[in-house]
Amino acid sequence: MFKKKITLNILLLLIASDILETAIQFFFKKSALAEQGFVVTGLSSSLVFLRAAFSSPFLWAGLLTVVTVFIIWSTVLSRIDLSVAVPIASFSYVLVPLVSIIFLHEKIALLRWLGIFFILAGVVLVSLSSKERITQDK
Amino acid sequence: MREGLLVILSLIAFTSLCDTINQLFLKSAVDSLSFSPPFNTIKIFKFIFQLIIKPRLWIGLVFSLLSLCIWLIVLSKAELNFAFSADSMHYIFIALASRFVLKEKITSLRWLGTGSIIVGILLISLS
Numbered sequence: 001m002f003k004k005k006i007t008l009n010i011l012l013l014l015i016a017s018d019i020l021e022t023a024i025q026f027f028f029k030k031s032a033l034a035e036q037g038f039v040v041t042g043l044s045s046s047l048v049f050l051r052a053a054f055s056s057p058f059l060w061a062g063l064l065t066v067v068t069v070f071i072i073w074s075t076v077l078s079r080i081d082l083s084v085a086v087p088i089a090s091f092s093y094v095l096v097p098l099v100s101i102i103f104l105h106e107k108i109a110l111l112r113w114l115g116i117f118f119i120l121a122g123v124v125l126v127s128l129s130s131k132e133r134i135t136q137d138k
Numbered sequence: 139m140r141e142g143l144l145v146i147l148s149l150i151a152f153t154s155l156c157d158t159i160n161q162l163f164l165k166s167a168v169d170s171l172s173f174s175p176p177f178n179t180i181k182i183f184k185f186i187f188q189l190i191i192k193p194r195l196w197i198g199l200v201f202s203l204l205s206l207c208i209w210l211i212v213l214s215k216a217e218l219n220f221a222f223s224a225d226s227m228h229y230i231f232i233a234l235a236s237r238f239v240l241k242e243k244i245t246s247l248r249w250l251g252t253g254s255i256i257v258g259i260l261l262i263s264l265s
Binding site for chain 1: 214
């Protein structure tokens, strides 16, 4: 079944989902930092850590955003093909490193950007192959 | 961070594996229901209700909760930019599971994409 061409509204929803996906990861990272300097070494320290992480409002903000993204995706995928949606949505593979640099003060070497490029290209190829499947099935 | 790299990659592999298992249960739950066009509101709500009472869905959710817990541990140990990029290894597991568990046909384009993701993960791990 072929779906209609991408519209401006769908494009805006996809960009919103990119930004929200990045926000989810930022929130989860913040909640993981709730217990600063705590090192998880085994099962019992994991439980202590998780209790602290789950008490962080950042974690719940993250989960709420997960639900929001899920709803946006359900809407988007009812309108356009996965092979169109995923390449646009995988912009978060660039957005997350950028947010990591700006807000989390992480440093990214050139080799890592190259790796990110290969991952991005791979995700785009995988999603394009879903279109290939549909064409073959027809 | 270097000495902990193997531990972090193993933990990320574990979350990706949990995500894949969740997807397999979800796929199996959805496939066991009949849901075809034309869609209307009643049909959609009926589908969601039938899905919620499937035990398979809940088994999948347990795995996704486990995945979240391990993911938080990963983030406490690794930089976000590294962890997020490396998490793309779930594409590898999904491709393998689709091929060997669901017996789906994987096109050469998809194997090429999966290969590119593997190269990418190796590069970010080296940097």
